[in-house]
Amino acid sequence: MSSQVDATMTSATTDVDVVILGAGFSGLCAAIELQRRTDLTYVVLEKAHDLGGTWRDNTYPGVACDVPSHLYSFSFAPNPRWSKSYGNGAEIHAYMRDCAEQFGVREHIVCDARAESAVWDDGHWTVSTPDGRRFVGRHLIAGLGGLHTPNIPDLPGLDTFSGDWFHSARWNHDVELAGKRVAMVGTGATAVQSAPEIAKLADEFFVFQRSPIWCGPKNDRPYAAELQDRFEADPELLRQHRWGLWQSWETSGVDIMKSGTAANTAAMENARQNIVRSITDPDLAAKLTPDYNITCKRPTFSNDYYPMFNRPNVHLITEGIDEITPSGLRTAGHELALDVIVLATGFKAFNITNEIDIRGLDGISLDDAWSERVSSYRTVMAHGFPNLFMLLGPNSAGLTSSLQMIEAASTFAVDVIEDTEASDSVGVHPRTEEVNMFTDRVDRATSTTTANQGCNSWWTAGGVSHVLWPESSVTYRMMLRDIDTRHFETVGG
Numbered sequence: 001m002s003s004q005v006d007a008t009m010t011s012a013t014t015d016v017d018v019v020i021l022g023a024g025f026s027g028l029c030a031a032i033e034l035q036r037r038t039d040l041t042y043v044v045l046e047k048a049h050d051l052g053g054t055w056r057d058n059t060y061p062g063v064a065c066d067v068p069s070h071l072y073s074f075s076f077a078p079n080p081r082w083s084k085s086y087g088n089g090a091e092i093h094a095y096m097r098d099c100a101e102q103f104g105v106r107e108h109i110v111c112d113a114r115a116e117s118a119v120w121d122d123g124h125w126t127v128s129t130p131d132g133r134r135f136v137g138r139h140l141i142a143g144l145g146g147l148h149t150p151n152i153p154d155l156p157g158l159d160t161f162s163g164d165w166f167h168s169a170r171w172n173h174d175v176e177l178a179g180k181r182v183a184m185v186g187t188g189a190t191a192v193q194s195a196p197e198i199a200k201l202a203d204e205f206f207v208f209q210r211s212p213i214w215c216g217p218k219n220d221r222p223y224a225a226e227l228q229d230r231f232e233a234d235p236e237l238l239r240q241h242r243w244g245l246w247q248s249w250e251t252s253g254v255d256i257m258k259s260g261t262a263a264n265t266a267a268m269e270n271a272r273q274n275i276v277r278s279i280t281d282p283d284l285a286a287k288l289t290p291d292y293n294i295t296c297k298r299p300t301f302s303n304d305y306y307p308m309f310n311r312p313n314v315h316l317i318t319e320g321i322d323e324i325t326p327s328g329l330r331t332a333g334h335e336l337a338l339d340v341i342v343l344a345t346g347f348k349a350f351n352i353t354n355e356i357d358i359r360g361l362d363g364i365s366l367d368d369a370w371s372e373r374v375s376s377y378r379t380v381m382a383h384g385f386p387n388l389f390m391l392l393g394p395n396s397a398g399l400t401s402s403l404q405m406i407e408a409a410s411t412f413a414v415d416v417i418e419d420t421e422a423s424d425s426v427g428v429h430p431r432t433e434e435v436n437m438f439t440d441r442v443d444r445a446t447s448t449t450t451a452n453q454g455c456n457s458w459w460t461a462g463g464v465s466h467v468l469w470p471e472s473s474v475t476y477r478m479m480l481r482d483i484d485t486r487h488f489e490t491v492g493g
Contacts, residue, residue, distance in 0.1 A: 012134060018042040018417065019127050019137035021115045021356065024053020026143030026391035026406050028096060029074065031105040033410045038418065043135055044105065045127065047114035051100055053145050055093040060171045060190065061197030063089035066218075066301055070242045071249060071401040074099065078238050080231030084222040117357040120386060123426035123492050138427070139387040139417050142356075146392040146402070146467070147347040149354040151458075153185070157324035158341075165341035168194060175340055177201040183329065183336065185321070186344035187213050188458075189300050194344065196304035199314050206336060207309075208317045211455065212287065214294040216271040218301035246400075253399040254472045257295050257449040264450070268294045278306035287318055293450040295399070297457035349458045350374070350394055350467045360385035360429075361491070374466035375439045377430030377487070378479055380409050386427030386491045387420065389413035394466045395442050396476075397459075404473045412480040419483070426492025434487045445470035 018034060020027045023046035034042050050056055065072045069082035072092070077099050083091060100106040118127045118140055125140040150167040158165065166172045168190045182202040184195055187209045199205045223231075231238040255263035271294055279285040288306065290296075308314055319331040328338035348354045351374055353367040360366065361384045369384060376382055379396040380389050391413070396405045420428055442465070446452075449470050452460040459467045469476055 012132060014043060014133070014135045016041040016043050016135065016137045017421075018139045018141060019118075019125060019135050020044040020141045020143055021118075021127070022046065022053060022143040022145060023051035023100075023109050023111075024055070024143060024145050024148075025096065025403060026145060026410075027051075027053070027141070028100055028105065028143075029403075029406045029410045030141045030143055030389075030391060030413060031108060032074075032076075032099070032103045033414045035103055035105055035108075037414055040417070040421070042108060042137070044109040045113040045115050045129070045135060046109055046111045049111050051106075051109055051111075052093045052096055054147060055089050055096060057148075058089055058169050058171075058190075059173070060168045060194045062193040064193060065092060066189065067401045068245050068249070070238075071245050072403060074403060075242075075407060077102065078235070078242065080238055081228050082223055084220055086218070086220045115356050117359070119359045119363075120361065120388075120427075125387065139389070139420075141389045141391065141413055142352050142358075142393075143391045144352045144355050146350045146397055149348040150343075151346050151348050152343065153345050155185075155321060155324050155329075157326075160326050161324050161328075161338075161341060162326045163328075163339045163341065165343065168342060168344045169347070177340060179203045180339040181328075181337060182206070182340045182342065183208060183338050184342045184344050186210075186346065188344060188346050189213075189298060190346070191344040192300040192302045192305045194342075196302070196308045198342070199308045199311055203313060205311075205314045206317055206338075207314065208321060209287070210320070212290045213297070213300055214268075214271045214290050215274060215300045215302050215305050216267060216294075217274050218303050220303075249400045250473060256399065257451065257470070259293055259450050259453075264293070264295065267299065271299070275306055278310070280310055284309055284316065287316060290455070292455040293453065295450045296453055296455040297451075297459060346458050350392065350397065352390060352393075358385065358388070360388065373439070373464055375435055377435050377438055378412070379405075379469070379476075380412055380480070381416075381430045383430050383432050383435050386429045387417070388429070389416070396469055397467050398469045398473050398476070400473055405469065405476060408473075408477040408480045412483070415483055419485070423490075425490035428485075428488040428490055430487055431489055442470060 017040035020030050023044050027044050031044050034040055064086050068085055069087040073079050079095055113129050115127050116130050118125050124136050124138055127135045150169045164175045178201045180202055181204045183206040184191055185208045192215055252263045255261040256267050275285050275289055309316055319333050322330045328336045358366040364384055374394045376394045379393040391406050391409045446465050451468050459465055
């Protein structure tokens with residue numbers, strides 16, 4: 001069977017073996033895995049005009065990765081030309097385009113094809129787009145991303161604001177910030193990167209902090225041209241460099257989540273000293289110092305965030321926002337006139353039902369199946385949804401590179417797809433007891449960490465963590481290499 005699909009197809013219905021949703025890192029990895037290992041036909045549906053996912057959408061000032069560049073890249077596609085320790089958004093997006101070309105998957109990507117619904121019926125998934133196109137495949141891989149859907153807070157009066165407002169993930173570059181009175185709502189990872197850049201431009205800059213964030217120093221050194229040349233000429237040297245980074249990050253990534261460990265204590269002290277070195281006003285330093293463990297929520301890294309608050313045009317506001325007014329906003333103690341409001345309020349994390357209506361056996365929706373708890377089988381599959389595979393699914397976020405998890409999940413998905421194709425069954429989905437056992441495992445492991453202990457974080461929804469993988473990436477990969485057919489129920493055949 002030919003693996004080629006004409007991505008320019010405009011017919012109402014397109015039949016393939018595998019439909020992939022999203023052309024970010026997850027969708028690209030799944031496509032590359034299919035391309036390298038199988039002859040199955042596939043199509044990648046991308047809602048936007050270009051591939052890239054998170055790294056296409058997020059173009060805010062200062063956007064960069066907080067995982068080292070040589071770890072935040074596919075293990076099978078090392079890049080010797082990363083410019084510095086932590087790649088910026090444009091550089092990462094360019095890397096993704098290069099991978100799509102290098103592995104021959106770009107021609108399988110259909111852009112401007114937003115998946116509106118996916119329905120399992122008669123042994124196939126039918127994915128529909130708003131313009132009436134249908135893509136039918138036996139298998140469905142959801143590569144919609146873990147941090148993709150912007151979280152727009154319910155701020156009273158926001159629609160009455162006469163100035164400009166936008167979410168940081170939908171940055172409006174037509175809005176001039178120079179000389180303006182700008183407010184940023186939120187102090188998470190996005191704010192840590194973008195706020196120092198805004199502070200350089202704005203006449204007055206107001207940062208609204210619900211709770212302070214731990215921010216450690218960032219050792220973001222450039223890679224000299226000579227070293228890039230050596231990496232390109234010597235793949236083994238490049239591999240050893242990545243291996244050294246992985247060992248350092250993997251060890252600290254596991255230990256840092258445990259209160260009292262050397263890694264956790266050192267990280268806390270580094271971040272605390274970052275405040276002491278940066279902030280001259282003791283009252284301001286106290287407001288910026290969290291009262292929770294550094295890994296209660298996602299820690300951040302920056303050499304510019306704390307010093308920004310010493311600027312005379314930057315103001316930290318810790319009061320809650322009562323309402324947005326046509327001319328600005330009002331708190332209990334302030335009424336501010338504003339020109340621009342930036343919402344750095346994060347995302348609806350690790351729940352693909354925010355993006356698409358997915359319906360499995362007996363027409364049940366994934367949203368209803370997850371009404372009490374977002375759960376999964378080994379982060380990749382869900383009971384009642386045959387041949388559905390989720391990349392960056394529930395509980396798959398680690399504190400190291402997410403690409404490790406994406407690669408492992410992609411390999412698992414293609415393994416199961418190949419097994420199903422070779423069997424007499426139409427489809428497979430995990431048994432309820434296996435989902436419950438995995439959920440219990442995650443809960444037990446999470447309870448031994450500092451995650452969500454003493455703070456409110458997007459890592460938790462409804463009091464239960466459905467985002468973090470609480471063990472090492474090694475155990476994650478080993479878990480997904482072990483495919484036990486006894487864990488599945490078959491459909492048809």
